[in-house]
Amino acid sequence: MPYLQFQSLSKSFPGVRALHDISFPVEESSVHALMGENGAGKSTLLKILSGVYRPDSGQLLLATQPQSFRSTNDAIAAGIAVIYQELQLVPEMSVAENLYLGHLPHSLGFLDKSTLRQNALQQLALLGEDIPPKTKLSSLPIGQRQMVEIAKALSRDAKVIAFDEPTSSLSSRETDKLFAVIRQLRSQGKVILYVSHRMDEIYSLCDAATVLRDGKHVITYPKPLPTSPPLHSPTSSLPPRDTLIQNMVGRSITDIFRYSPRPQGSVALEVRNLTGKGLSSPASFSVKKGEILGFFGLVGAGRTELLKLLYGAVRPRSGSIEIDSRPARISSPAAAIRSGIVLCPEDRKKEGIIPIRSVQENINLSGRRHFSPLHFFINPKRERTNAADQIRALSIKTPTPKQLIKNLSGGNQQKAILARWLSENNVKVILFDEPTRGIDVGAKSEIYSLIYRLAESGVAVIVVSSELPEVLGISDRICIMRQGSIAATLDRSQATSESVLSLALPATQEAA
Amino acid sequence: MNIQSPTRPSLRSFWDATGMLLVFVLLFAGCALFVPNFSSWVNFKGLLLSVATVGLISCTMLFCLASGDFDLSVGSIVAMAGVLTAVVINRTGSVPLGIAAGVASGALVGLVNGFVIARLGINALITTLATMQIVRGLAYIISDGKAVGINVPSFYSLGINSFPANPSRFAVPIPIWIMLISFVIFGILLNKTIFGRNTLAVGGNAEASRLAGIRVAPLKIVIFTLQGAMAAFAGVILAARFTSGQPTTAQGLELQVISACVLGGVSLTGGTGTIIGVVVGVLIMGIVNNAMNLLQIEPFYQYLASGSILLAAVLVDRLRTRTA
Numbered sequence: 001m002p003y004l005q006f007q008s009l010s011k012s013f014p015g016v017r018a019l020h021d022i023s024f025p026v027e028e029s030s031v032h033a034l035m036g037e038n039g040a041g042k043s044t045l046l047k048i049l050s051g052v053y054r055p056d057s058g059q060l061l062l063a064t065q066p067q068s069f070r071s072t073n074d075a076i077a078a079g080i081a082v083i084y085q086e087l088q089l090v091p092e093m094s095v096a097e098n099l100y101l102g103h104l105p106h107s108l109g110f111l112d113k114s115t116l117r118q119n120a121l122q123q124l125a126l127l128g129e130d131i132p133p134k135t136k137l138s139s140l141p142i143g144q145r146q147m148v149e150i151a152k153a154l155s156r157d158a159k160v161i162a163f164d165e166p167t168s169s170l171s172s173r174e175t176d177k178l179f180a181v182i183r184q185l186r187s188q189g190k191v192i193l194y195v196s197h198r199m200d201e202i203y204s205l206c207d208a209a210t211v212l213r214d215g216k217h218v219i220t221y222p223k224p225l226p227t228s229p230p231l232h233s234p235t236s237s238l239p240p241r242d243t244l245i246q247n248m249v250g251r252s253i254t255d256i257f258r259y260s261p262r263p264q265g266s267v268a269l270e271v272r273n274l275t276g277k278g279l280s281s282p283a284s285f286s287v288k289k290g291e292i293l294g295f296f297g298l299v300g301a302g303r304t305e306l307l308k309l310l311y312g313a314v315r316p317r318s319g320s321i322e323i324d325s326r327p328a329r330i331s332s333p334a335a336a337i338r339s340g341i342v343l344c345p346e347d348r349k350k351e352g353i354i355p356i357r358s359v360q361e362n363i364n365l366s367g368r369r370h371f372s373p374l375h376f377f378i379n380p381k382r383e384r385t386n387a388a389d390q391i392r393a394l395s396i397k398t399p400t401p402k403q404l405i406k407n408l409s410g411g412n413q414q415k416a417i418l419a420r421w422l423s424e425n426n427v428k429v430i431l432f433d434e435p436t437r438g439i440d441v442g443a444k445s446e447i448y449s450l451i452y453r454l455a456e457s458g459v460a461v462i463v464v465s466s467e468l469p470e471v472l473g474i475s476d477r478i479c480i481m482r483q484g485s486i487a488a489t490l491d492r493s494q495a496t497s498e499s500v501l502s503l504a505l506p507a508t509q510e511a512a
Numbered sequence: 513m514n515i516q517s518p519t520r521p522s523l524r525s526f527w528d529a530t531g532m533l534l535v536f537v538l539l540f541a542g543c544a545l546f547v548p549n550f551s552s553w554v555n556f557k558g559l560l561l562s563v564a565t566v567g568l569i570s571c572t573m574l575f576c577l578a579s580g581d582f583d584l585s586v587g588s589i590v591a592m593a594g595v596l597t598a599v600v601i602n603r604t605g606s607v608p609l610g611i612a613a614g615v616a617s618g619a620l621v622g623l624v625n626g627f628v629i630a631r632l633g634i635n636a637l638i639t640t641l642a643t644m645q646i647v648r649g650l651a652y653i654i655s656d657g658k659a660v661g662i663n664v665p666s667f668y669s670l671g672i673n674s675f676p677a678n679p680s681r682f683a684v685p686i687p688i689w690i691m692l693i694s695f696v697i698f699g700i701l702l703n704k705t706i707f708g709r710n711t712l713a714v715g716g717n718a719e720a721s722r723l724a725g726i727r728v729a730p731l732k733i734v735i736f737t738l739q740g741a742m743a744a745f746a747g748v749i750l751a752a753r754f755t756s757g758q759p760t761t762a763q764g765l766e767l768q769v770i771s772a773c774v775l776g777g778v779s780l781t782g783g784t785g786t787i788i789g790v791v792v793g794v795l796i797m798g799i800v801n802n803a804m805n806l807l808q809i810e811p812f813y814q815y816l817a818s819g820s821i822l823l824a825a826v827l828v829d830r831l832r833t834r835t836a
Contacts, residue, residue: 313723337725351723354716356783365713365724369706377704420724 001064003028003191004160009058011044017215018044022058024210024220026160031182031192033202034162036212036248037440042195045212046162049193050082051075062160081153082162085169087145089137089152096120096133099152123151127181143174150181161185162193167201168438171299179205197440199241207237211247218247249442256445257473262452264476265289267325268460269341269429271310274319278305280484282319287429287460292451294475295464297504301481303464304346307431310462311343312336323428337366340428342421344435346464348410352417355406359398360387362405362416367423390419394450411443418450430454432463436470448474468497480504532777536792539799547803555802557685563798564687565590565762568746569769570776570790571698572739577773578702579735580715580782581636585625586743587765588647589618591758593744595651598660598757607667614748615741621647622740626733644766651759660757671752687749694742699787711735715782771822772797780826797821 002025011019019041026032034042047053049060051069059066062078069075089098096116097104105115120133129147137145146166153161163182167175182205186192194206202209211218222237238244268289273282279302287293295303308314310321312330321328328339336342345351353362364383369375371382387401394415398408405416414435421427432451436444451474455461465471471478478495480487480503488503543550569586576583593614601610621643628639662668674683702708714721714728722728751757776793778785800821804814 311723332727333723334725334727343723345720345723350717351720354713354720354783356716357713361709361713365709365721365726368709372706375706378706378709380704 002026003063005061005064006045007059007061009045009048009055009060011048011053011055019048019055020215022212022215022217024217026191026193027208028191029186029189030208031186031194031206033206033209034193034195034212035202035209035244036218037442040212040248040440041215042212043164044215046082046164046193046195049075049080049160049162051080076156076158079157079159080162081156081158081160082164083146083149083153083166084164085166087149089145089149091136091138093137094133095124095131095135095137095140095148098137098148099123099133099155101152119155120151123155124148126154127151127184141174143170143177146170146174146178147181150185158190160191160193162195164195165197165438166194167196167198175201197438199244202244203238203241209238209244211244213248245441248440256441257448257470258445258452259474260452261476262290262456264291265458268323269462270322270325272320272322274306274309274316274321276305276309276316276319277314278302278484279309283486285479285486285489287462289428289458289460290455292455292461292463292474292476294471294478295462295481296466296468296471296478296500297481299466300483301504302484303466303481304433305484306481307343307433307462307464310336311341311431313343337424338426340426341431342424342427342429343431344414344417344421344433346433346437348413348417348438353405353413356404358402359391359396359405359408359416360384360401363387363390363401363419363423366420367425370423370425386423387419390422393422394419395446409440409443411439411447414439414443414447415450427459429460429462432461434465435463436465436467468500472497472500482506532775532789532792532796536796536799539796543799543803547806549806550803553681555806557688559798559802560688560691561685562801563794564691565746565750565765566768566772566797567691567791567794568694568749569739569743569765570772570794571694571787572735572742573769573773574698574702574778574785574787574790575708575711575735576739577770577778577780578715578782578785579711579732580718581629581732581735582640582770582780583622583625583636583736583739584640584766585621585643585647586739586769587762588644588651589621589740589743590747590750590762590765591760592621592647592651592654593618593747594751594754594761595655595660595757595759597748597751598662599654601662601664601667602660605664607664610667611670611748614751615744618744618747619737619741622737622743623733625740626736629736630729630732648759655757655759657759659754659759662751662755662757668752668755671749671754687753690749695787695791702785702787707731707734712783712785715779715784717783767822768797768818771818774826775821775824 004026007023009019009022022041022045034045036042044053048055051072051074054069059068061067067078069078090101093101099120100116105112105119117133124131124133127147127150129144129151131140131144131148137148140148166178170178182192194202196202208221210220221239265288267286270286272284274284275282283306285293295306297303305314309316312332312335315331321330323339323341330336330339330341333343349355354365360383364386367386368378368383371379371386384401390396391398391401396412396415396419398412405413408416421430435447435451439447451461451463463471463474472495476492477489478492478500479489480500482504483506490499549555573583573586596617597610597614600613601607604610625640625643628634629636670686674685675689676683702711710721710726710731713726714731718728747762750761772793773785773790774780774793775796776789776791778789800817801814804817
């Protein structure tokens with residue numbers, strides 16, 4: 001019998017049926033992928049598993065025993081751990097304290113520091129980590145913090161461990177380490193649920209997969225066999241990639257990039273010898289009207305930093321920027337926008353949207369000054385029509401323009417930020433930092449076609465991405481960044497995964 | 513990531529919009545029914561007059577809280593501006609000069625607050641905690657620690673006269689008019705201007721607002737300067753009502769103002785707030801104190817009441833912003 005079973009789970013929120021009659025088994029000693037577009041119901045399912053929500057109907061079984069969690073503590077006691085994207089740790093406390101938070105060893109009410117330290121060392125050693133237990137959590141890189149979170153789950157005897165997009169902020173080395181640990185957990189008989197948008201990861205890691213779409217169960221691979229659970233042969237237990245994607249979106253996507261060349265005009269943006277925080281050598285490059293310039297590099301290569309300097313979000317030390325062959329002085333984002341440079345930032349939640357304001361407010365945030373002659377009173381009518389027009393033009397899915405933007409999916413939030421810039425009347429250069437991070441496959445291709453439309457209208461587009469296929473798929477030209485400087489620029493025709501990646505890797509082997 | 517609102521949006525927005533209004537209506541009805549002498553024109557005027565200072569400063573505190581900061585220095589500014597106005601009027605004999613000096617001194621303190629917070633990046637709590645003490649000290653220094661009587665009677669009219677003039681049946685004291693006009697002006701400022709919308713955006717997410725081209729630091733400096741000027745203006749009016757500038761006045765006023773705002777649904781974390789809410793919050797506080805006076809409950813118990821109201825207000829804020 002499978003260890004974990006979901007049986008006819010349903011959960012509704014007013015106006016939304018989040019889960020409808022979900023049933024599938026999850027075996028021991030397996031890594032089970034949970035897939036689906038945003039809004040498919042993955043998060044709701046994880047929240048039922050972890051005791052945050054109670055299902056309206058249906059139940060979940062652990063080792064054939066029906067469970068009814070009243071709180072997250074009940075779920076933890078039953079051996080369930082969910083590792084969320086945003087880790088549930090206290091940055092100001094030590095690694096050891098984080099590990100045993102809630103049940104710190106003590107004698108007579110005093111903290112038993114030596115036991116704490118011993119236990120922490122042991123627990124971390126199980127994962128092959130030798131982090132000193134006294135280290136303050138905030139001084140660890142994100143990959144090691146995640147290891148602490150996993151160690152914490154194991155210290156509580158978790159049997160079922162669910163990962164919610166664990167690699168979204170990890171470097172590739174950290175990802176490899178994480179995968180090794182997950183495989184180790186699998187060999188120890190744990191039940192692992194793995195939520196990710198990255199197909200490569202699912203194929204290299206998972207031996208089973210369940211696809212959800214619009215709150216409904218679409219399919220579970222491998223198809224249940226009458227005999228014992230399948231052996232770990234990922235390639236044979238999962239269907240081809242296209243089939244999986246088709247299951248997720250309910251339609252087939254052959255080429256999500258759909259690139260086609262377009263005419264380019266004169267130079268729109270010329271950057272000369274730009275220096276500042278995060279750059280190790282002066283950066284010079286140019287983009288033409290109608291051109292899409294991709295920036296690729298490993299984590300820490302300085303791509304986001306370069307964009308922030310270009311946008312005035314961080315003040316450059318030196319260098320010159322010309323827009324349409326006229327020098328531009330960019331000392332702040334406000335100045336950048338007035339010169340015609342706009343940015344769709346990497347971290348939408350922190351840097352893009354005002355979560356607790358409406359979609360309409362978020363769209364009009366910058367462009368509204370054009371609607372009011374004195375730049376003082378707002379023009380409610382123009383704001384309404386502009387928001388409605390933009391929502392229609394970009395097909396932003398929202399029940400009303402008054403909906404709080406935090407209730408929209410990632411893709412629609414991204415479109416709303418784009419709508420904000422399309423409400424400006426003078427955009428010449430648009431900067432995208434990771435335009436499709438955390439956005440599902442279906443919405444991705446929509447974002448790409450919006451990028452093409454922008455370029456076709458004569459805007460110069462810069463796209464920073466850490467997804468190599470994306471950079472290769474949509475760019476006319478690619479700048480490769482390495483350790484804080486632009487290492488090379490390749491034309492689309494010259495760029496292959498191999499050529500780009502080899503340029504992005506540090507020239508000399510890093511000391512371990 | 514999957515984003516779904518786990519709460520009932522319709523019910524919640526109904527509560528947001530009308531929750532405190534409902535409390536206010538019930539409280540008002542209760543007092544009208546059970547508190548003797550509550551329902552009289554004279555009592556209503558007294559009630560409104562008693563909240564005029566808090567009401568005035570709440571207008572700008574609303575902006576301060578909505579932008580994600582707060583200001584503890586307003587009580588001290590009230591005292592300093594009153595004292596300074598009294599001293600300047602006594603020295604020069606000019607009422608306009610005295611009022612201008614008082615208001616300008618408050619604006620200056622606000623400017624300093626805003627500059628330190630927005631440009632130097634010091635936390636608003638610490639900055640205004642410091643200026644609260646500095647400004648209270650200045651009030652004592654200017655007045656030499658004593659109440660400064662004002663010997664130009666034309667100044668008193670600002671605090672004591674009514675419009676239309678007494679003995680008209682509809683005479684309303686000038687401070688109440690000023691409060692009502694301020695509510696209207698700042699309501700328009702919040703809802704109908706780019707300044708107001710930007711204030712809410714900055715409170716909702718300061719970094720995103722900056723990256724969307726809002727000049728966050730100048731905006732905050734303007735908000736704090738307005739706040740300082742408004743507190744000082746309230747202090748000038750209070751001095752006119754007392755016919756003297758008193759360095760010890762308005763102790764703890766900042767907390768009453770913040771409680772009134774929070775009671776009116778202004779989020780302490782910024783990003784949400786309405787002028788109607790603030791009006792309701794101010795009135796709830798006024799009614800509770802007024803009713804206790806009428807019931808001849810000792811003033812000591814009013815401290816219990818204000819404390820409980822503050823706690824209730826924060827709990828309400830917590831319930832509002834909690835994500836289940």
